[in-house]
Amino acid sequence: MMQAFESLSVRGQARRLRRLAMSALAQYDLADVSVRLLQHVENTTYQIDQPHTRQRFLLRLHGEGYQTAATIRSECLWLKALQHEAKLVVPDPVLTPDGQFCLSLHVPGVPTSRLCSLLRWISGRRYHRQLQPHHLTQLAALRLVCIGRRGIGTSLQDLCAAVGIGRVYSVRMAALACHRVRRGR
Secondary structure, X not given: OOOOHHHOOHHHHHHHHHHHXXXXXXXXXXXXXXXXXXXXXXXXXXXXXXXXXXXXXXXXXXXXXXXXXXXXXXXXXXXXHHHHOOOOXXXXXXXXXXXXXXXXXOOOOOOOOEEEEEEEOOOOOOOOOOXXXXXXXXXXXXXXXXXXXXXXXXXXXXXXXXXXXXXXXXHHHHHHHHHHHHHOO
């Protein structure tokens, strides 16, 4: 008899979810790939490398009940808007063969179906120390997209968190620096 998923260790759960990841990759028609577990918390994420095409992806297995297909679609549309309207470098959602932003899969040993989504990988690093002028320029572009999307606007502090820049100790100083960047000083 198979042990209940919930009673497995984190490593045991990740092993079972790997089968789900491989099934998802087959649905996206990705073969001959290496799969590396990145994280198993709310979502389980994998780095997917396809050596012969030199492409890299991020596969997300969304946690049970954590997201709906509609929220994942909304998130992906938001990423597309940031990419096209604000000209920001953001993860690019990969559509399923039937043109959706996510798919629902079930494998034996995992108690419920999981939503899966695939994003193109962006190489880079996180900035934890200090904001640079180009970060603030990106935040200003993001803010304009937010305003343009009617009512989605957030504070600069929220935008910093959303793009992973970290804490801004003085929103007023960040806004001033952003203003100076736009004016060319």
